[in-house]
Amino acid sequence: MTSNDTALMAHLLRRAGFGANRDELERYLGMGYDDAVETLLNPSDPANIPDDLIRRYHVEQSELRDLPGSAAYWMYRMISTTCPSEEKIALFWHGLFATGYTKLNQARALLDQVDMFRRSGLGSFEVLLLELSRDPAMMLWLDNNENHRDSMNENFGRELLELFSMGIGNYTEDDVKACARAFTGWTLGNAEYMAVRAFKDSIWPYGRIAWHFEYREDDHDDGEKTFLGETGNFNGEEIIAIIVKQESTARFLATRLFQFFGADEVTEAGEKVIDEMMATYFSSGYQIRDMLRTLFHSGFFKSDEARFARVKGPVEMVVGAIRMSGNYQTPFLGIENVSRTMLYMGQGLLQPPTVEGWHEGVEWIDSGALVERVNFAAKELSNVSSPGVRSIIERLAASSEDGVLAPSDLADGCLDLLGPIQVSEETRSILVDYASRHGDLDLNGHQPGDEAEQQVGNMLRLVAATKEYQLA
Amino acid sequence: MTTTKREKSLIVIQLTGGNDYLNTIVPYGDGRYYDSRSTVNIPQEKVIPIDNQVGFNPSMGPIKTLWDEGHVAIINGIGYENPNRSHFRSMDIWHTAEPDAIGREGWLGRTIRDLDPQGDNVLTGINFGRGLPRAMACPGVSVTSVGDLATYGLFPDIEDEDLRMFTLEAFSKMYGGAAGRDPVMDLLSRTGQDSIHGADILRTAPAMYSSSVEYAPNALAQNVKSISQVFHADLGARILYTAHGLFDTHSGELPTHAKLLDDVAGAVGCLMDDLKEHGREDDAAILIFSEFGRRIKDNGSGSDHGSGGVAFLIGGAVEGGMYGEYPSLAEAQQLEGDLRSNNDFRSTYTGILEDWLGLDPVPIVNGQFEKMSLFQS
Numbered sequence: 079m080t081s082n083d084t085a086l087m088a089h090l091l092r093r094a095g096f097g098a099n100r101d102e103l104e105r106y107l108g109m110g111y112d113d114a115v116e117t118l119l120n121p122s123d124p125a126n127i128p129d130d131l132i133r134r135y136h137v138e139q140s141e142l143r144d145l146p147g148s149a150a151y152w153m154y155r156m157i158s159t160t161c162p163s164e165e166k167i168a169l170f171w172h173g174l175f176a177t178g179y180t181k182l183n184q185a186r187a188l189l190d191q192v193d194m195f196r197r198s199g200l201g202s203f204e205v206l207l208l209e210l211s212r213d214p215a216m217m218l219w220l221d222n223n224e225n226h227r228d229s230m231n232e233n234f235g236r237e238l239l240e241l242f243s244m245g246i247g248n249y250t251e252d253d254v255k256a257c258a259r260a261f262t263g264w265t266l267g268n269a270e271y272m273a274v275r276a277f278k279d280s281i282w283p284y285g286r287i288a289w290h291f292e293y294r295e296d297d298h299d300d301g302e303k304t305f306l307g308e309t310g311n312f313n314g315e316e317i318i319a320i321i322v323k324q325e326s327t328a329r330f331l332a333t334r335l336f337q338f339f340g341a342d343e344v345t346e347a348g349e350k351v352i353d354e355m356m357a358t359y360f361s362s363g364y365q366i367r368d369m370l371r372t373l374f375h376s377g378f379f380k381s382d383e384a385r386f387a388r389v390k391g392p393v394e395m396v397v398g399a400i401r402m403s404g405n406y407q408t409p410f411l412g413i414e415n416v417s418r419t420m421l422y423m424g425q426g427l428l429q430p431p432t433v434e435g436w437h438e439g440v441e442w443i444d445s446g447a448l449v450e451r452v453n454f455a456a457k458e459l460s461n462v463s464s465p466g467v468r469s470i471i472e473r474l475a476a477s478s479e480d481g482v483l484a485p486s487d488l489a490d491g492c493l494d495l496l497g498p499i500q501v502s503e504e505t506r507s508i509l510v511d512y513a514s515r516h517g518d519l520d521l522n523g524h525q526p527g528d529e530a531e532q533q534v535g536n537m538l539r540l541v542a543a544t545k546e547y548q549l550a
Numbered sequence: 551m552t553t554t555k556r557e558k559s560l561i562v563i564q565l566t567g568g569n570d571y572l573n574t575i576v577p578y579g580d581g582r583y584y585d586s587r588s589t590v591n592i593p594q595e596k597v598i599p600i601d602n603q604v605g606f607n608p609s610m611g612p613i614k615t616l617w618d619e620g621h622v623a624i625i626n627g628i629g630y631e632n633p634n635r636s637h638f639r640s641m642d643i644w645h646t647a648e649p650d651a652i653g654r655e656g657w658l659g660r661t662i663r664d665l666d667p668q669g670d671n672v673l674t675g676i677n678f679g680r681g682l683p684r685a686m687a688c689p690g691v692s693v694t695s696v697g698d699l700a701t702y703g704l705f706p707d708i709e710d711e712d713l714r715m716f717t718l719e720a721f722s723k724m725y726g727g728a729a730g731r732d733p734v735m736d737l738l739s740r741t742g743q744d745s746i747h748g749a750d751i752l753r754t755a756p757a758m759y760s761s762s763v764e765y766a767p768n769a770l771a772q773n774v775k776s777i778s779q780v781f782h783a784d785l786g787a788r789i790l791y792t793a794h795g796l797f798d799t800h801s802g803e804l805p806t807h808a809k810l811l812d813d814v815a816g817a818v819g820c821l822m823d824d825l826k827e828h829g830r831e832d833d834a835a836i837l838i839f840s841e842f843g844r845r846i847k848d849n850g851s852g853s854d855h856g857s858g859g860v861a862f863l864i865g866g867a868v869e870g871g872m873y874g875e876y877p878s879l880a881e882a883q884q885l886e887g888d889l890r891s892n893n894d895f896r897s898t899y900t901g902i903l904e905d906w907l908g909l910d911p912v913p914i915v916n917g918q919f920e921k922m923s924l925f926q927s
Contacts, residue, residue, distance in 0.1 A: 145638070180638035181652075279636035279855055342734075389734065422681040422695070429638075432652045437689065440737055445672055445744040446682060446695040449704060452721075452745075457707045502735075504727050512720045536713065539705070543721055545738040 083107065085498050087114060089385055090374060092550045093339045094118040095162030097398040099466055100473060100495055115374045119200060119367050124161035127154050127407065135409035143286055148185035149427040150417040152192065156397045158407055168195040169393055170338050172427075175210055175242055176435035177219045179428050183279045184272075187215040187289045188428050200367040203331060203359070204322045207243065211314050214266040214289035218276060220433065223269040225262050227299045232258040237433055239321070248326035249306060256303040260317040263298030266291060322364050328356040332369060340373055341387035342439035351376045386500060386549040389442050392423035394550060395451050399458040399542070402496065404466030422450045443548070452543045459496070460539035462531045470495045471534050474521065481522040485513035492537045501546045512540050558867075558906050559788050561777055561821070561836045562658070563770070563814065564683065566795030568637065570853055571843035571860045571889060573807055574610070575624060575876070579603035582879040590803050590848035600624075604876060609811040612819025613864070620870035621822065621831075623863040623924045625898055627877045629891025633842060633857035637798070640841040645685035647896050647915040657899060658789050659688025660914045661907065671786045672748040678773040678792040686791060694748050699756065699776040703749030722746055755783035763824040766816050770794040774817040778824045781834060788907070797840060803852035814838065818864060831866030835906055835925075838862040839895070845887055846879065858889035861898060867906075869926045897922040 087107050091098040095118070098106070106114040132154060133140035138147030139154075156165045177191060191213050198206045210216055211234075217223050220234040235258025240246050266272060267290045303312045306320055321327055332355035333344065341348055354376065355369045362368035373379055390398065396419055400406060406413060420426060424447050425436055461467060474491045475481055483491065489509040493499045501509070513519070516533055524530045541547060573590070577583045578597040597605035598614045606614050616622050630649050634640045646653030662675035675686055675693040686693045696702045704721060708714040725742025727735075759782050765775040773792040780787050794814060799807050818836060825831040843859035858877050877889040884890060896915040901922040903911035912918055 178652075180642055181636065183636050183638070277634060277636065279639075418681075424682075431684070431687070432654050434654070440734055441689065443737055443741050444692050445741050445748055446693060448738075448741045449695075449745050449749075450680075452704055453706065456705060460707075502727070505724055508720055508723045512716070515716065536717070539708075540717060540720055543704070543717075544724055545735055545742070548738055549734070 086111065086380060088497055090114060095166055096156065096394055096401050099402050115371060118163040119370060121161035121164035124159045124164055126159040132409055135411065142186045142189060143281065145179045145185060145428060146414045146418065148189060150413045152189065152427050153397065153417040154413065157400045164196050167199040168192050171195040171199050173430065173435040174334055175216065176430035176433055177215050178430050181276065182215055182218055183276050184215065184286060184289065185428060186286055191215045201365065203364040203366055204318060207318045207321065208315065210242065211261060211264060211318065212291040214291055217264065217266050218273060222261055223265045223273055225258060227262050227297050230258050230262065235261055241433060243321050243330060244324055244326040245330045248324065253305055256305040257317050259299045259303055260312045261314045263294040264314055265294060328359040332356045332359060335369055336373065339370060340379060341384050342389060347378045347383060351378045386546060388550045389439050390548060390550045391438060391442060392420040392425035393427060395423065396420045396454060399455045402466050403458045403461065403464040405464050419450060419454050423447045451548065455542040455547060456539040459542045460535040462527055462535040467535065467538065470538065471524065471531055474534060475524060481520065483519045483521065486510045488513040488519050488537050492541045496538065496541055499541065499546050501544060505544050505546060509540060513537055556833050557788060559781060559790060559834045560902060560907065561834055562791045563836065563838045564793040565797050565838065565840035566793050567798030568842045568844055568855055569797045569840035569859065570799060570803065570807060571858065572846065574607050574811065575604050575860050576607060577604050577876060577879065580879055586847045586879065588848065589850055590853055607811050609808045610815040612815045615819065616822055616864060617870060621864055621866060621868055622870050623868050624872050625861040625863065625922065626872060626874035627858050627889065627892040628861045628874060628895050628898065629858045630894055633891065635842065635855040637841060642684060644839065644841055644895060645683060647899060655688045656685040657914050658685045658791065659691045661903065661909065662686065662693060662789055663688055663691045664909050665788050665907065672744050673751065673785045673787050675789040676780060676787050678776050678790065683791060683793065692744065696752065696776065699752065699779065702752055704745065751785055752780065755779045755785065758783040761824050761827055763820050763827065765820050768813045770813045771817040771820065774821050778821055782828055782830065799852045800854060801852040822864065835863055835865035835868060837902065843889055846884060846889060847887060856888040857885055858891035863924050867925050869924060873922060873924065893922065894919055
């Protein structure tokens with residue numbers, strides 16, 4: 079049976095990545111837990127489907143002009159990268175600093191923002207907030223291009239405090255105004271023209287033009303401001319330096335990281351981990367990587383309480399199933415229909431519903447979404463011609479000395495190789511009953527797509543349809 | 551079936567991509583139309599006249615027939631202030647009834663919540679098409695999405711029917727466990743049961759329906775046929791939604807637009823015939839809308855994103871006629887080269903919610919709007 083080491087490593091890889099097939103899992107097991115954590119927290123030099131190959135097949139992904147092509151482009155990267163943690167981190171920030179295609183009509187600027195999350199998403203939170211405040215997509219999304227010395231627009235200033243750092247209740251309306259004033263003049267190059275084009279959804283006459291940050295000193299309100307009890311002629315940099323010092327910021331960030339990487343619900347044990355992550359936040363100089371290290375090494379994270387304590391988000395569901403099946407590792411002309419299934423499940427990449435991002439956890443589950451989730455994963459994992467499923471069949475065949483698997487061996491083997499997934503006794507007995515339909519499974523001399531392999535496919539389909547598979 | 555009082559249903563057809571108002575209800579009596587639309591126009595002799603000023607696109611014959619019967623409300627110049635020409639944003643605005651901020655709840659999601667506050671019927675709101683339009687999205691409100699009524703449900707890819715039934719039985723057992731141990735597992739169980747239940751009921755709909763009406767093979771007509779089947783099966787569906795497109799006719803507009811309008815008019819004509827055949831034409835109203843109209847001047851082959859548009863409300867109980875005003879084509883009256891809207895879409899929503907569905911419109915459309923009275927009194 080599965081050792082706890084294997085189960086724990088699979089757990090870590092579901093959280094820091096999108097789950098792992100057995101080959102990948104064994105590679106990490108070879109490193110040991112501590113080195114695996116370090117590898118995941120220091121993603122370097124990822125390999126994924128190369129851009130030139132994607133561009134040769136997908137005109138729309140070459141131009142990155144529209145939403146479906148751009149979402150599929152990011153999904154390609156998620157399903158093929160050798161550094162899944164890098165994409166998982168980017169997804170976390172995409173949900174927290176939620177910026178959407180609607181209103182921007184500029185997918186390239188959004189993907190530049192995602193690149194920024196890859197680059198800075200594990201470093202200092204102060205640097206990350208600074209980069210966010212200079213991010214052109216964010217500027218337009220929250221109207222900071224309309225935030226002028228003589229006519230203030232509070233949208234960005236407010237959300238920076240409410241949704242991106244401290245959380246409501248930790249500052250006053252005067253702080254919001256001071257914050258917004260400090261960010262006057264922070265805009266994007268040729269902002270007026272770009273805003274009109276975004277508003278009119280026009281690609282004419284020059285197609286999509288890259289956006290870049292611009293600081294307009296003459297539009298900046300350099301007057302004295304009092305912000306969170308400190309007074310000075312603050313600019314945006316000083317405001318962020320004050321924000322990151324706040325305990326509320328530490329709590330906000332630690333909680334959000336905990337809920338995304340640890341558990342949906344914050345229990346008493348979870349509170350203690352959040353406290354430890356907050357302490358790390360301050361002792362490390364606001365380093366996100368160090369906070370996650372604290373989480374991944376905590377007793378809570380390694381305990382049963384944290385296992386399967388998150389509802390998989392749609393992106394995790396789709397990317398996880400595809401990484402397991404091994405499909406779409408080369409350009410596939412129907413790829414937009416694949417990435418669109420995430421939207422059908424309630425989470426379209428690059429199109430969060432609002433600046434609040436997605437409501438996660440149990441809110442992912444409704445009857446329409448559940449049907450999509452089950453149907454997608456069941457279909458993806460039951461196809462015995464997929465490379466990942468073929469590898470599972472080979473491993474199952476090799477797991478038995480005589481090549482014959484009793485129904486319980488088949489059920490347990492599938493649960494193990496798709497996870498290991500921990501299921502209730504009831505679920506397991508239903509799976510075993512299901513496997514008993516054809517008695518013992520003889521995999522001797524199995525051939526691609528034959529009856530025996532199909533039985534494995536059927537078993538994998540039902541495992542992918544379990545309640546437990548909905549959880550990460 | 552002898553139900554004494556039937557509840558009213560709203561059927562929504564979304565024209566995705568920005569339907570060209572000027573070539574839908576054509577101002578053929580105004581020379582400025584032909585001046586601005588030197589290439590992308592409907593010639594005078596082809597227009598189906600309504601009066602000596604405006605008329606239907608020639609592809610809209612079936613809707614003209616309904617117009618003559620007094621069942622069609624044409625809502626002219628519909629839109630909102632400071633129109634946004636982005637498809638996504640403008641559609642969001644129509645969906646959430648919230649032009650100024652990015653709204654979270656869809657107006658029909660709220661409507662479904664108010665129609666069925668306890669969430670007793672998973673079929674109160676149904677979208678025909680995959681995913682959920684934002685109009686129907688509302689936290690805590692369950693809406694069913696049907697990609698294809700014939701294969702709706704779990705494991706549609708299993709071809710062997712015995713295996714599919716066997717797998718569904720196993721699924722049903724896995725999601726049928728006793729409640730009480732873990733709230734997330736309970737939610738999953740309940741939702742899994744709801745999915746099976748909804749699919750079981752929906753699967754009965756085609757069998758409960760018979761009709762002499764033959765719908766065209768295009769996607770919209772087939773979705774509208776599914777709507778008709780579910781509606782006539784009396785499953786308590788109140789909001790039935792589907793979308794058709796793509797109306798984003800930047801180039802090659804004339805043939806594309808003709809085909810799309812032909813699809814819409816054909817499907818709506820069939821649906822009304824179907825409703826009449828079942829004596830139900832007074833129980834359903836069909837709203838047709840698009841996120842915006844298109845630029846007054848053509849671009850030589852098509853037309854670009856504009857603002858003021860047209861919507862339709864069709865049904866036996868609808869008071870047919872012209873609503874709103876056709877926006878002027880005079881240059882001084884234009885809005886940056888677009889038709890200027892003169893009535894807010896939320897007035898139409900208000901009329902439908904209050905007069906048809908019997909709900910308080912104010913919290914649904916985010917405020918008090920002058921009601922567009924569109925139904926026979």
